[in-house]
Structure formats: structure tokens, C-alpha cells
Amino acid sequence: MRPAENIAVEELTEGQARAELARLANAIARANRTYHTEDAPEISDAAYDALKRRNAAIESRFPRLKRADSPSDQIGATPSETFAKLRHAVRMLSLANAFDDADVTDFDARIRSFLNLPADAPLAYTAEPKIDGLSLSLRYENGDLIQAVTRGDGETGENVTQNARTIADIPQRLTSAPEILEVRGEVYMSHADFEALNVRQAEAGAKTFANPRNAAAGSLRQLDATITAARPLKFFAYAWGETSEPLATTQMGAVARLADLGFSTNPLTTLCNTPDEMLETYARIETQRADLGYDIDGVVYKVDDLALQARLGFRATTPRWAIAHKFPAELAWTRLEKIEIQVGRTGALSPVARLHPVTVGGVVVSNATLHNEDYIAGRDSKGAEIRDAKDIRIGDWVQVYRAGDVIPKIANVDLSRRPDSSQPYDFPTKCPECGSDAIREEGDSVRRCSGGLICPAQAVEKLKHFVSRAAFDIEGLGAKQVEMFFVDDLLPIREPADIFTLEARDAANPLQKLKNRDGWGETSATNLFRAIDEKRQIPLNRVIFALGIRHVGEVAAQDLARHYGNWAALTAAIDAARPAEQRHEQAETALRAERQTAQNEGRRARITETRNAVWEADPPLPQPAIEAWNDLIGIDGIGATLAVSLISAFHQPAERASIDRLAAHLRIEEVSRPATDGSLVAGKTVVFTGTLEKMTRAEAKARAEALGAKVAGSVSAKTDLLVAGPGAGSKAKKATELGVETIDEDAWLALIGAA
Numbered sequence: 001m002r003p004a005e006n007i008a009v010e011e012l013t014e015g016q017a018r019a020e021l022a023r024l025a026n027a028i029a030r031a032n033r034t035y036h037t038e039d040a041p042e043i044s045d046a047a048y049d050a051l052k053r054r055n056a057a058i059e060s061r062f063p064r065l066k067r068a069d070s071p072s073d074q075i076g077a078t079p080s081e082t083f084a085k086l087r088h089a090v091r092m093l094s095l096a097n098a099f100d101d102a103d104v105t106d107f108d109a110r111i112r113s114f115l116n117l118p119a120d121a122p123l124a125y126t127a128e129p130k131i132d133g134l135s136l137s138l139r140y141e142n143g144d145l146i147q148a149v150t151r152g153d154g155e156t157g158e159n160v161t162q163n164a165r166t167i168a169d170i171p172q173r174l175t176s177a178p179e180i181l182e183v184r185g186e187v188y189m190s191h192a193d194f195e196a197l198n199v200r201q202a203e204a205g206a207k208t209f210a211n212p213r214n215a216a217a218g219s220l221r222q223l224d225a226t227i228t229a230a231r232p233l234k235f236f237a238y239a240w241g242e243t244s245e246p247l248a249t250t251q252m253g254a255v256a257r258l259a260d261l262g263f264s265t266n267p268l269t270t271l272c273n274t275p276d277e278m279l280e281t282y283a284r285i286e287t288q289r290a291d292l293g294y295d296i297d298g299v300v301y302k303v304d305d306l307a308l309q310a311r312l313g314f315r316a317t318t319p320r321w322a323i324a325h326k327f328p329a330e331l332a333w334t335r336l337e338k339i340e341i342q343v344g345r346t347g348a349l350s351p352v353a354r355l356h357p358v359t360v361g362g363v364v365v366s367n368a369t370l371h372n373e374d375y376i377a378g379r380d381s382k383g384a385e386i387r388d389a390k391d392i393r394i395g396d397w398v399q400v401y402r403a404g405d406v407i408p409k410i411a412n413v414d415l416s417r418r419p420d421s422s423q424p425y426d427f428p429t430k431c432p433e434c435g436s437d438a439i440r441e442e443g444d445s446v447r448r449c450s451g452g453l454i455c456p457a458q459a460v461e462k463l464k465h466f467v468s469r470a471a472f473d474i475e476g477l478g479a480k481q482v483e484m485f486f487v488d489d490l491l492p493i494r495e496p497a498d499i500f501t502l503e504a505r506d507a508a509n510p511l512q513k514l515k516n517r518d519g520w521g522e523t524s525a526t527n528l529f530r531a532i533d534e535k536r537q538i539p540l541n542r543v544i545f546a547l548g549i550r551h552v553g554e555v556a557a558q559d560l561a562r563h564y565g566n567w568a569a570l571t572a573a574i575d576a577a578r579p580a581e582q583r584h585e586q587a588e589t590a591l592r593a594e595r596q597t598a599q600n601e602g603r604r605a606r607i608t609e610t611r612n613a614v615w616e617a618d619p620p621l622p623q624p625a626i627e628a629w630n631d632l633i634g635i636d637g638i639g640a641t642l643a644v645s646l647i648s649a650f651h652q653p654a655e656r657a658s659i660d661r662l663a664a665h666l667r668i669e670e671v672s673r674p675a676t677d678g679s680l681v682a683g684k685t686v687v688f689t690g691t692l693e694k695m696t697r698a699e700a701k702a703r704a705e706a707l708g709a710k711v712a713g714s715v716s717a718k719t720d721l722l723v724a725g726p727g728a729g730s731k732a733k734k735a736t737e738l739g740v741e742t743i744d745e746d747a748w749l750a751l752i753g754a755a
């Protein structure tokens, strides 16, 4: 008879499994003793890992047989409390989404316009399933797998190398690979493996997973790699990061090369020559969806030619050359039990539908967004009817839809089932959290609490935003902890600066130390203080974004950081621009009044005159204010609305004081610019005008920014260079007046080394 130790885990009988677990417990205990206590190991690390993996796999198949002295519960060497963070050599991006056919044809049109390709020029795309898992970057040096890192925030992820080594689809060694090769793809779990895992988990009284994606994520992010080893994870390769030499000249070729190197690549990947072919492929993949045996949530299209991909480049968080075409949302009917109002960080009152729980596409949904009061009433932001003007009432039967990870929404209302007693929903005009007036400004679809920082809901939401991933991302201080500290009397966090005094305040309080509280201990408290310390030094763009100022998202924060370079310059510019910002607001008010009057009097509104009258009124605006304002709204991507919001926030006394208190605790780094070694235009402010003939305006701007230049929309004293094509008009004239150097497109291309 074969000894049980040579039998594959899947083939063991229960009796054999029990015997094997006993043998493994013994062998592992012996190995631990010889290694840790006697310093005289008898077996190799690899053999030891193999024993632990086999033990975990058997326990996972026969949870009831798990021994009281199971080696899985004993940790040979204490694993780190968390995964180490590693920075990606090349950022890991996400994808923009397309939801319908028009979005796909627009995608093609946008790319052609960016590259200045005529509508009939050949342009091929790949189409492949979008795998619903989690992305992973594998770094190989000289053919050896040396690192596996999760996506994280795109810049830094978690080091899960040991865990990735247990995934069969991930080769440990590559032959004839480039010296440096980062392979990227998706870790996922098949439907069959997911169901079997949940059965095992339930039998063992352990937590079950809501869907294969969560199961894959939970399995990969195990501190003990032997647990990952016992979980059946798979991997599809579809992209790459750093490479010491190109993999191919096309996307198709590169994916084929990855397959040659030993990776699993998706067999449904198809080359398409037209948007129609892309849509046909989408339809075909959609019909195959149910039979694939793993979850996909759409189709990804990528420009096939890698040289074109390089020209197209990236936006802040997504490539221009790819898009994810999502499968349509899934629908279900349920009853609306109540409507609750949540107050967000900018004071917006957001109505949320509390639903009788219903399963939509495999996920239980009990909340849906209702957007705003117009939406509930059956109107869109422009006053047009939606849902045939049917309003939404408490007690209604509503149709819920969810698309991928998007918040569920309400698609329809069944009036035939509406209770006779139902009443139209009365939207509150007072903030439900602080009682301040909730005001709806002209042209805004949202009603906002006017309480500012005195509103606890706004304050706590601002804090949650502050610690969120794209902002300060403080490990161990998430939304839950923020809520807890916000209401804590002994060690409160009421504003961002309080985070950075937490440790000192804790130290000053000999009783009631954080480490002695429920849910905390020595290690978690020390880790939190360390994680906070790590973020005292932080890039400028993250600080700007973290302030949670309305309209200032990640991209705008990045634009502002690039433009001003450092915190002192940013705040000085905001302060200098304040008087002009007030004029701008006065001018807008005057314009609204003028438009109204003109309409009443049946004449055309005098726009320029009205605006000029305000700007030129006494006392005259100081010139530096005008310059600072023009400089700010001249930043490409920053408009007057954002500028007003930014400047107002910095001039609201309580808010400014809170910002200054925060800044005093930080060492704010200049934003990291793209590598611009040898770039002659790094740090220069450039304006493009007239017709460019060799590349489109969008490509020129993207190129200039990649080389470290700032691209502005208008010429000012701060402009270093005007690139003027044929037909340049007022900007060229202004540049001459100001003595700004002006060159043509060819000279520009020569300057950036692209001629």
C-alpha cells in the first residue's frame, strides 16, 4: 500500500487524512524545535514550507479533523502584523469605463482626435474579458520571481511575495525573459473553487465569502502564506510594468510573449479592426460569460500598437489607450422602507434609500443612492422628467440596479403597488445632524448644510476623507477608527491636526492609555503612532486633496501642486488672489441680476459691461491680486468655480486656522515630477496657441507635462514660452507685449527632442 504521505490531498480518505495530520504535526513540531530552539535544522526551508502547506491543505479539505495542536495555529517565526509596503517602479493604473456602444465609439474617436488620425485610418484594438479579481504585479529579475505586490493605491502596494509563490499559475522562474520584467495581471478564484471553499469555511465555523472576488482578495492577503497555499487561486497575465526591453511591438504580441514565458493569458483575447468588431466581440464574450467558470464584469479594449499606446500616455489615474466596457447592471424589485439623509464632508444632504434586502446579481443590497431632492421628485438636474416623472415615496416598490462596484441606484417605481396612504417625500430644509439651515443655491442640485465645521457630520466626514487612501492613507486609522476618536472624550480627534498630537496626548495621560482600551493593545497602539509618524512627511498634492475642499479632487490637487511646487507658494498665491476672487463673486451676482433684468425688459444682457463695471469699481484691485487670480484660473484644468471654492475655504477663519494647525505638524514635499532628466522645458510655463500641425493640442500638452513643463491656457507675465502655430491671434500679441519668447511648432519639437 502507498504510504499516506505520498497521496495527493484530493485523494486522501478521511482515515488517511487524520493519520497525515498527526504525522505532519509531529514533523513540523520537530522542525520548529530543531530550528528555533536547537539551532540545528534537519530539513530545508522549502521542505518545511511544503509540510506546512500540505497540513493547511488537508485541514482545509477536512476542517473537522483539524487538531487541537494544529501547526497552522502556531507560528514558527512571528509573521509581521501587516504586509510591508512597496513602491511600484511603474504606477498601477485603473481603467476608465464605457457603459454603452456610444461610449466605445467615442473612445475610438477620442483616440483618433488625440493622434490626429483620420476616421478611415487603420487603428486596431484588442478586446479581452475584464477579470473580476484583484491585480498583482510580479517582478522578475534575471528570470527569478523576486517580488509580488498588490495594486494598493497604484503607487505603493503590499508585499505579498510569499503568498504569490504558492499560486500554481505564477511561474517562479522564467527562461529567456528580459533581465527586468514586471508582469501584471489578475488573481481570481473560479466559481467551483469558490463554492468548495465556502463549504469548507462553513463546516469549520469560519467566515464565508460573499463572492469569488472577496474570496480571492482574502486568500491572497493572508499573513500566513500556508493559508494562501491551501486556497485555490489562479492568475491571468494581461499587462506589464517595468521591462528592460520591449516585449513586442503590439499588445497582442506582448500577450503572446507572456504566454510563451509560461503565464496563463486569456484565450478570448481578440484583435479588432473597427469599433463594430469591438462591439461584436463584446457581445460574443457576454454570451459566453455564464459558462466561463470565473467572474468577469466587462470587456477591456486596448490600442494594439504599443508605439501609439506610448504616444497616448496617461491621465491622472487611467491610460488614454484603454477602456473597460462594463456589462449592464443587474435588476431586482424590492420595497423602499425609509429614506435617510446623510450629510457629507462638503455639507451636501444626500438621501439614501433603505431597502428591504434583496439579492441583485449575487450580492445582497439594502441601500441605494437617491442622489438629491429632484431625483426623488422625478426630475433631473435640468428639470427634465425622469422615470416618466414618477416620484419616489416611502413604502413604494422600487427597481434596484447595480453595475459592478457602483453604488446601487433606483431605476423604476411600480405605481400599481403604491400604498393609498403614501405621501410625496418632504425633503428637509434643516440639517438633520446640526439643525443649521440647509440651503440650495441657484444652479445647484444639492441642498447643503450651512453649519461648516460646527456640523459634526461634516467634520467627521472631512476626517474620513483626510485619512482615505488617496489622501493621508494612515494604516490603522480608517473610517471606523475616525468615528470612534471623533466622539472620544479622553483622546479626541476633531480635526486633522489632532491626529498628529495623538501620541503626545496619550503619553500625557497616565490613566486610560489607548493601549489599555477595548480593541487596542500595546502593538496596535504603537503601530498606529508609527503609521501616523510616517505620514508627517507627505507630498504636496496629497495634502491639498486631503483638505477635502469642494471641487478639489485628486487631479486638481495634482495640477495645483505641480503649478505652485510648494506649500508656501500655494498659500501665498491663494491669499494674494483673495480680493480678486471676491470681485469675481460680485461680478457673478451682478451678472445674474443683469440677465434677469434684461429678460424682463426684453433686451440682450450686457455681459461685458456689467462684468467690467464690477472689476473696475473703486477701490481699484491691487495688481498682484489680479495676477494671482489669473495665474490660478490660467492653470489648465482649474476653472473659476474651483478657484472660488479653494480661496473661500482658505479664507473661512475657522477652516484656515484648522489648516494652519495641520500644516505646522507636516513636512510637505514638493510633488514628485515625472523623470525629466535632460528636459529643457522642466519647470517652464508653456502656452500653446494657433494650429499645431505635427500633433494635436492634447498630445502636445500631455508631452509637455510629461517633460515637467506646466501648460497654461493663457499668456501672462509668468509665461516662459509661447508655442504659436499658424492663425495665432491675441495670445501671440500679448506675448510680444510682455516680452515672452515665442517659437513655432518645429522649434518646439526640436526643443523637446522630438524633431
Ligand code: IVH
Binding pocket: 093, 094, 095, 128, 129, 130, 131, 132, 133, 134, 135, 151, 186, 238, 239, 300, 319, 322, 324
Ligand atoms: S489592463 C493600465 N486588462 O481592472 C491598465 N485590467 O478597472 C492596466 N482588470 O486595475 C489594466 N481584467 O485590476 C486590464 N484584461 C484586463 C483586466 C484588467 C481586469 C482590472 C485591473 C484594473 C481594473 C481597472
